[in-house]
Each structure stands twice: as structure tokens, then as C-alpha cells.
Amino acid sequence: MRFTAADVAAATGGRWVAPACGAVPGTPAAVGDVELVGASFDTRSLLPGQLFVPIVAERDGHDFVGAAVAAGARAYLTSDGVRPDGDGAVAIEVADTATALMDLAGWGVRRLDATVVGITGSVGKTSTKDLAAAAIAVGRRVTANARSFNNEQGLPVTVLGAPDDTEILVLEMGMRGFGEIARLCAVAQPRVGIVTAVAPSHTERVGGIEGVARAKAELVAALPSDGVAILNYDDRRVRAMAASTDADVVFFGESAQADVRMESIVLDELARASFTVRTPWGSAPVTLAVSGRHMVTNAAAAMAAAGHLGVSVASAAEAMGRALLSPSRMAGHRLASGALVIDDAYNANPASMRAALDTLAAVPAARRIAVLGEMAELDDPPGDHAAVAAHVAALGIELIAVGTPLYGVAPATDYAVAVERIGRLDAGTAVLVKASRVAQLDRLAARLVDPAG
Secondary structure, eight states, X not given: OEEEHHHHHHHHTOEEEEOSTTOOTTSOTTSSOOEEEOEESOTTTOOTTOXXXXXXXXXXXXXXXXXXXXXXXXXXXXXXXXXXXXXXXEEEEOSOHXXXXXXXXXXXXXXXXXXXXXXXOSSSHHHHHHHHHHHHTTTSOEEEOSTTOOSTTHHHHHHHTSOTTOOEEEEEOOOSSTTHHHHHHHHHOOSEEEEOOOOSSSHHHHTSHHHHHHHHHHHHHTSOTTSEEEEETTSHHHHGGGGGOSSEEEEEESSTTOSEEEEEEEEOTTOEEEEEEEETTEEEEEEEEEEOTXXXXXXXXXXXXXXXXXXXHHHHHHHHHHOOOSTTSSEEEEOTTSXXXXXXXXXXXXXXXXXXHHHHHHSOOSEEEEEEOOOOSOXXXXXXXXXXXXXXXXXXXXXXXXXXXXXXXOOBSSHHHHHHHHOOOOTTEEEEEEOOGGGOTHHHHHHHHOTTO
């Protein structure tokens, strides 16, 4: 999205405090205004011409203004005055940079005039976002979050980075507590809302699974009366969210009562699903390129959004079959030896663990190994980890824990020990790597896939 420093000042209520190209301090940016293309809060990924937004958190983003300007930022927000290392860029002073970023994104949504599809859920929201973006893009111009840019920094930079001709914004919305999804909705103004599932995730922050359901329902409650809520009929807590909105409701699931149904589900040797989807707009066969039976549910939600937005069911189904997901989400890698490594290490909670383990159990293999790290932010960590360990045992899968004793086995203390315990990766061996992001087991998965990398 193209905008100017003057737009930024007006949208955020900011004060123009540093000149660029001869501008006069304190004046509205009529003199020396600069054009910007998108925004970034991370100097490592900042592109020339962007607005830099220093976030004050564990580290103070103001310390990186110089690096941002050196990388090509033409303007920056500041709540700490003009930065001496920001010479050559416009500085716009605001009371709080994170709040200003949200305000600017709200202005950006109104300027784009795109239909916003909001997606949340305890599991599957990133995969659903990726599949929905692929399905809708065959008929409309789509912008979606990169990876899991789903919080109060990631969602705004997604909006501000959208091309000016974007018709559909597909925005994943995460939460770690009450009110967070409501704040994201106040910015994004979704007209379509998808809730994938309610499961134990971030439960320590919201008092258990019923608190999770309340927090996720904030998306449904934010929809306008002429919008649509796309809800998982097979999840009773999600199904009950229909009472939270005056918008139309489209249910998806395997139940006969669902408006968008998945039927005749078959898995191949990599646990990739083929199935038939039946919708109010027509039916089509779907073959997914990613592993996991649970991906069928995500695909059905994506198909419901595409159908509602007028995309051909056949075209959307074909596009989902070509879609690849964000990194470390049920990514199946067949090694030269014939071994299979499934990298699902981006995040984890008890429900997603069970789904990934069931996928591993469905893969033809002589030896199946689950390499598991900690599941974070649970209200009952010992009980939840013990339940996952019991499921591993019931499926006849070998368990290797990394960095945590909560699974009831002596953990590998580092990646090298874990690799040694896995042993030879030959044909007939299948390995699942999964944990919450804090465990950083994606690095271990990468080492298994490419030992020389």
C-alpha cells in the first residue's frame, strides 16, 4: 500500500518532528513529504521505502532506528523524540508506537475497501489461512498474513503491505488473552469470520478451555449483520458461537448437518488427504498436498469462504490441491534414504499434538518416532503432557522428548542427543517433530531433513 508521511501523521494523530528534504519541523508534512510503501517493525526484513515502527517490548525498537534508516526506511514513528541516528528520514512523534501502528492499519483497511476474512481457532488457523488464500485467489485479488503474523504487530503490517488493488484480505487472528481478538477486529473490520476449533491452548491466560471459547468468539461477535460466520459444526463450542452474531452462519464439518461437508476421505502413503467437498455452491474432489487428516477440516473452512465470496468451487478445490502451507506445519519430507520426516514444529497444544500423532500413526512405516518438545501456556502442563505421552504409547509410537521431562521420559538435552537417539533414518522410518514455538524444534527438523545444511 502506498501512503505518505502526511497520511501517517493524520491517521495516528502524530506530530511531524524531524524534517526530510527541507521540511520545516512542526509543520504538517506539506513540505518535504515522502511516499512510503508498507511498514515494518523488524529491521531484518525491512524493505526500502517502508515506514519503520519501533516497538517497545523486551527490547526498545527505538534503538534500531539507525539500522532501519540505513536499510532504506524513509520515515519512522517515535515515542522517544527525534533519534540522532535517524537523520535523512521523517520522524513522526506519537504517544505509543504500537497503538499508532494499529490506528494506521485501521486507516489502511478503510482506504483499501477490501472484504476482510478473519480467521481464528486454537488449531488450524494458519493452515486454514493458507488454504483460504489459495482458494480465493483463483477468483479475486488476495493478500494474507505471512506465516503467523497474527498479532497486534503482524496484522497491521500485513494490512499496510497489501497492494492497493487488493480485493480480499485474509487475516489470521491470534490471541493470548481476552480482548485481543476484539482489538484486532476493531482494526480489520472483518465481514467474514472463520473459527476452526476450540482446544486447550493459552489456557493459563484465560482460565481454561471455556475461556478459550469466549476469547475466540470475539471474532464472531464483531461481525456485521450482513456478514457471515463460518463455523466448525463438529466442535460444540464453535457451533454454539452462532448465537453470538446476527450475521449469516455457514457450518462446515463431517456432520450431515454441516452446510459444507467433507466425504469419502482417503489418505495416501504420506497421509495426504483426498476427499469430496459438498457445498451450497456445488461439489468437487479435493486432493491436498500436505499431510494430515485434520487438514480436511481446514480445507472445508477455506472452501466455505471461497464459495461465499463467489469463487468457483471446482477452481477453488484445484487451487487448494496445489497450496503449500507456511513453514513447519505438517510439512512432509521424503529423504533420499526413503525415510519420512514430518515437520510440525511451529506450535503445539494437546489437540494439535493428537492430530499430528494420529497422522504419524497412519503413515506406512516399520518404525515411527515422535520427537516432542514442550507445549507452552497450558493451565495443566503435567496433566496435558502426560495425556499426550499416553496417546503416543497407545498408538505404538516411540517417544523422544527434547528439553522437557513432562512427557515422563528422560529428555534429550539438546539436538545432538536427540539426533543420536533417533539413529539411522532409513526406508521404513517415519519421524514427527512437534512442539510449541519456544522449543525451536524447527531447527532440529531442518537438521534431520538436511544434515549438511
